[in-house]
Amino acid sequence: MITTKDDLKDMLVSKGVKPTFQRLSILGAVFEKRTHPTIKSLHGELVKSVPTLSKTTLYSTLELFAHKGIVTALTIDPTKVRYDGHTTPHHHFFCDHCARIIDLDLACANSRRGEFEGHRISEVHGYFKGICKECLTKDHKKHNLSRRN
Template structure:
């Protein structure tokens, strides 16, 4: 784990969350790995260090984190929710070639104004779909990454 344990503990306590072993590990993973993982891939990764970790714990912990604004659930995939360890508002880019979800900064005039068409904005969710910078470079090279269809 790259992120310091004390930092994780403080982050959890600051939100009024008891910093248990599992919670610290889950938050740590999300901060260290900006891959926007699904529950399944989170579980695959974390059972290596916590063999008893159950998927139910992941579901309930991430629900708790999301409610407290520690993580953001992403509904970009139609089939499964992904989780973002960076909860502050930003957008995402889904590469249809390599399947990666990449963070992008977006300054949206509407969200800055706080309203659109008379409706009061509380949250902004957005993502782009296309071909990422890396894949564009590799257009004429063999792409060894998993091809993503979606």
């Protein structure tokens, strides 16, 4: 688990990315979360500590990180790209109701092979879509209430 500033710095250096203050702040914010944030929500949070950060810089930095395999760009949400700081292969569940992306402790058995029928694998994406358990519980309650009235 990467947590300290030094770990983040080492990670950037090992990928050949110069560890500037802005890049470290961005990486820290993505790593901290398991919510798969959008550019908009990351920007809203980061400007509090890095007021000079523009959305364009944030976008190009995340693109760079994704290109270097430091973060994963998820395209499961039909309306926007979401970012994942955890690059160990894991599957995702997308809730059609609340748009949450939840990590599933499930990985394709082939994902660690790095190769399939001669094709070299660089990324593995496993997606499920549906309604999350929290939304199902809320819906159920609402349903019961309306029936009682």
